[in-house]
Amino acid sequence: MTEIRDVSVTVNGEVRTGRAEPRMLLADFLRDELRLTGTHVGCEHGVCGACTVIIDGEAARSCLMFAIQADGAKINTIEGLATDGEMHALQKLFSEHRALQCGFCTPGVLMTAMDLVHSRDSLTADEIRNGMSAALCRCTGYEGIVNAVTKYANQIHGEGPADG
């Protein structure tokens, strides 16, 4: 019943292996096994979006997937956004637009925004609001988030096709 298995995933470009029994959620695997605690666990039923990560190029809730299902998958988490200590363009915009306060939801908000912007060639203002409604924030009132994501979308889409 509690057979524990090896699970290997490529997280932020690095192959990582951990152990998981079937019921271990991917979110808990990332946090407790791989010690990547940037991914946060909020509601555990897919509503809040705090645990959102990019799995094989598409944003998904890591609380609604078992770790063993991710064996062999490519995963991008918040830890992979900054490079060499330099914040990602989206993170800088979040800072400039005060798009976070307590920061608990921010990892999921950022990964949601990355998928939203990079999976499309263009986005309307409505599409940005609708898309970002996938991630709940209890501090900011969303204006800063929408402004930051809008600026980022303009940077990416204004300079040609999305690169992600």
Added chain:
Amino acid sequence: MKPAPFSHLAPTSVPEAVKMLGEHAPGARVLAGGQSLVPMMNFRLARPTVLVDLNRVADLAYIRDDGDHLAIGAMTRERTIENSDLVRQACPLLHDATLNIAHLPIRTRGTIGGSIANADPAAEYPATMLALDATLVAQSVRGERRIAAAEFFDGVLSTTLEPDEILTEIVVPKPPAGSGAAFVEISRRLGDFALAGVAAQITFDGNTVTDVRLAACGVGAGPVRLTNAEAAIRDNGLTEDALARAASAASAEVDPDGDVHATAAYRRKLAGVMTRRALVKVAERAGVSL
């Protein structure tokens, strides 16, 4: 909370999957996209002893053009359907309904087969299947069974699938030329469960309505075919008067329960409002003046 322990089986083919389910039914559950079952397991509202996980069955993810119908593999992701030009062109109602399902990160994992087999009364796809007169294909070790959508849904989170059967394919007839379609719903927040939603599929000959199918979600124990509302449109065409009659008929023929999100009376009212909005949208898209 966290799920109770279970055994995880990961077949890579349909024959393997139905064999595993046959051996472990009825304590086993089929795991598709997991966007409904995993939350229920996290809250321990569901405690399957065995999960037969279809996510490694590559043969169940496809959208095939079969001439007069589309054949869609049960493990096709909602996000794939949303992005499919074939679906958008051949079956706009299915595309429209998909855009109303939860949020993009949920549609990344959620599957058409999972949504239909889960049969949540508020879900978009079950009502859409009724409006499209779809056929649902089930497989078990005993063979294949084809089930009309009208015979498939059987109350809250319940279908006529046997415990050892897996929903493998969704067969959607392509609406004829001169058709119009719309899916509309209302929820407290975008992406939440619908308080009420209506799928409308109408065929025109010029401005004359030759066929109409309407189905609602969120206003009963399962998807509801709105036959009286359909009759109002079939008898009178898409006129302002007929829309009002159809809306009244829809409100009268649904039997919603109230809950913390909306009272029964409000949901009943919304069934009519959504019916009207869906019909107006169909008329706009088909270029038919009311």
